Amino acid sequence: MQPTPPQLAVLKAALFAACLWPLAQLGWLAWKDGLGANPIEFITRHLGTWTLNFLLITLAVTPLRHLSGWHWLIRLRRMLGLYVFFYALLHFLTYLWLDQFFDWMSIVKDIAKRPFITAGFTAFLLLIPLAVTSNAAMLKRLGGRRWTQLHRSVYAIAIIGVVHYWWLVKKDITLPLLYAVLLGILLGFRALRLARERQRQLRAAIYENG
């Protein structure tokens, strides 16, 4: 299956709109007074959850591409990755503005002393260079090899993101565990492929050197 360029354009537009759904949901709930007794907490959690969701979706592109043979999926990855940053930014702004109301003293203290906030903040900072270098011009400027190396940090970001969630819950680790397992599968797939590739190269080398 290979969509034609116009088909791909439509697909991209549809995906772009679909990715705004979680934000639209917040707007809708806010409008009909459905954010619950603690709206700020609700908004923060919702945006955090969707940051993680988009992170996993983005990381699922490569395995899906290999399993299905739909190599055009790669054309959707940048947009998904930028949505990770978009929701992470909103999540961070919610914390800064709605939750702390720019109380810098307490924000600095939080980041320094609360491990889950340290983790979340680190993950957010690490996302910035990826968002900045996401366009074709930056890819060209950095060169494919360096660009790929830089963008591999997304694996670390994902792990830190799940840890951030894990450390925040009071006791029920069901959901963080679910994210950890899904991330494990997505990273495991890559590790397995890498190992196979190494083995293949090794065999080829042995064969060549006879």
Add this chain to the structure above:
Amino acid sequence: MLIKRPDDILPSEITPRELFERRREFIKAAGAFALAAGLPPLALAREAFPSLQKGAHSTLEPPNSLRDITTYNNFVEFGFGGKSQPAERAGAMRTHPWTVSIEGLVHKPRTLAIEDILKIAPLEERIYRLRCVEGWSMVIPWVGFPLAALIKQVEPLGSAKYVEFITQTEPAAMPGLRLPYIDFPYTEGLRLDEALHPLTIMAVGLYGDVLPNQNGAPLRLVVPWKYGFKSGKSIVKIRFTDKPPRTSWNIAQPDEYGFYANVNPEVSHPRWSQEKERRIGEFFKRKTLPFNGYADLVAPLYAGMDLRKNY
């Protein structure tokens, strides 16, 4: 510059007496509205306690809405997954008949039906602040009576130093019981002098009506100077002991939840600060007060104690 003194309030601007006395009707209407909106029928006021005494120590701060108080709860027996779960699920819990067994180091152990418990002392309205360990707070108009009145009935032995409070377990209604995070039944405890303190009440109602299940029907503990998790809900057993009871959250995470759990802005939870809190319904966080603002009444209970160690 001319400084204009504001005129006195016009008689026409004063709310007529009949109007402001219609608060109860308004709550009823709000309950009916909640029912229509698909909220649990428990939000429907039934005016169970028409003649309430105004209890001592009530705060003058405006109470949170019935909706906030009854839809944003922690009641882990009904799930750990979200504040709305108790409101969605607690309706399945049976609260009639209900008996409370009072036992342990007392002269007169007994099992009391909830109907008899309601007659132990005149019911009072107590508007208390509630501060959750998670960093939010509410103001709640409880209906209840001093726990001391109940304790007097069973005559504790001289050796009784602590009181243990055990929450109902009803597996069919409580999916949370199957989760491995906490040792059920949910157990809380107080020192005897804390239990006897006039601020400590057993609550049976909310906003002049019977307690909704998600708030701990039909009988719950309320200890307003401690974090909310100390105030056990849906109590079925009260036991007097000579040793500190092992309490559920303390067993689950001893470094995060101590036995005392007095509200203390200076002692951080290991994972978050307790300096501030968000009062539900407010935008800006407010400063958390020592002993949740009840320091003048309860601080003497802890004279000479290191509250950092005894968190």
